[in-house]
Amino acid sequence: MDNGRAMKVLLCAPRGFCAGVDRAIQIVEIALERFGAPVYVRHEIVHNRYVVQSLEDKGAVFVEELEEIEADDRPVIFSAHGVPKEVEADAAARNLFFLDATCPLVSKVHREAEIHHKRGRHILLIGHAGHPEVVGTMGQLPEGTVELIETVRDVARLDVPDPANLAWISQTTLSVDDTKAIVSALNERFPAIVGPHKDDICYATTNRQEAVKAVAADCDAMIIVGAPNSSNSQRLREVALSAGCPRAQLIQRASEIDVESYDGVATLGITAGASAPEELVEEVLDRFAARFSLTLESARTADETIVFPLPRLLRDTAKPEKAVAG
Structure with a gap:
């Protein structure tokens, strides 16, 4: 181990889980507690393999289509991304008990x-x-x-x-x-076109991009923790580059990082997409700390306090410490 090399790390904030992702994961976890395994989930509940794997370990079964579900008497959860109405109609026609984890x-x-x-x-x-x-x-x-x-x-x-x-x-x-x-x-x-009363791009997407913009020009490189199929994570990488960072890497796990290739980096920015848990950021920090002497600095551009309620059926099952945080 050689951690004599100095590296300044700017930790973007906000980063990681948003209220919609937190809520969706809770829905799966509480459904498993209340109804037992298996609980089926149509599509990845959120775009993060680490999260999906942890829920699979608890008894969640992920499917792409309802036809893959063998037991019609088990709960089915729709992912945070939302589903076409025909999927809900199909579930109702089969008398499936379904919970909707679509982000509000x-x-x-x-x-x-x-x-x-x-x-x-x-x-x-x-x-x-x-x-x-x-x-x-x-x-x-x-x-x-x-x-x-x-x-x-x-x-x-x-x-x-x-x-x-x-x-x-x-x-x-x-x-x-x-x-x-x-x-x-x-x-x-089209001058007569009508737009939303309030921007459709969610607060978490906006906040995470603004945090990256605030530090990108000061960084020699940036790490974005997130999945390749996560739109908001891909956008963070693009924003980092367009805002003046010469190098930005999107990774799912710390093991993907070639730390030696960062030897010339004096200032490293780190953020995480809205589907990436904080433990994966800590994993990245541990990997760099094994080679560099790190100085950590938080770069916060906003505070998030938004809370989304759970579906009514599950609210009395939620534990106080699992309150949804923005």
Whole structure:
């Protein structure tokens, strides 16, 4: 071990779990406590393999589709990303007992989409094709009534049925800056377009990106703890690079880091996506501490106090120490 090399570590805050992720994990854990194993979960409850594995160890069984569930008498939980209405209808038709762990901020976007549809507006959804949240949001309404756009270039190619009856909504985990550019292009091309009363990008996504922006230019490199299929984690890496950090690496576990390659790094920034638990950040710090003499500094840009209630059925089962924290 050689920890004589000095390294300053800027720990971004807020980082890691958001209230929606914390709530979703609690729903699975409390369902297991109350109903016993197995409890089925459609899709990864959140995009983090470490979290999924820990819940599997407790008795959760993850499936991609309801058809994979063999025992119709066991609870089924829908992931934090939300599901199309046809999935809920299928579950109801099979008399499955299901719990919805959809993040309330994603549910807010679903409600916005329904309101726009009732008012006769064609809906443009800013998001990433194939992401579970996008699939779930588009699945709230009849096919063809919601159109996906991913880039500013897509705006120029749009052929909408009625420019006077348009609305836009967005995935909650996008890059704040990229989304602003797309919205600006939409407003320029379609002046009558209606947007959300409050930005659809969630508070946690925004806060974590702002924390990265605040330190990126001061860092020689940044580590983002998160999963490759996590949209908000991928956006943190992109934001770090665009905000002036010359090197940013997205990792799931500390074992993926080649610590020797960081020998020339004087200041390292570390953050974590909204689905990554703090123990994985501590794991990263331990790995660097084995080679470097670390000086830790917290770089906090916001305080988070948002709380999301659990589903009514599970509230009396929750333990006080498991209160959802933002």
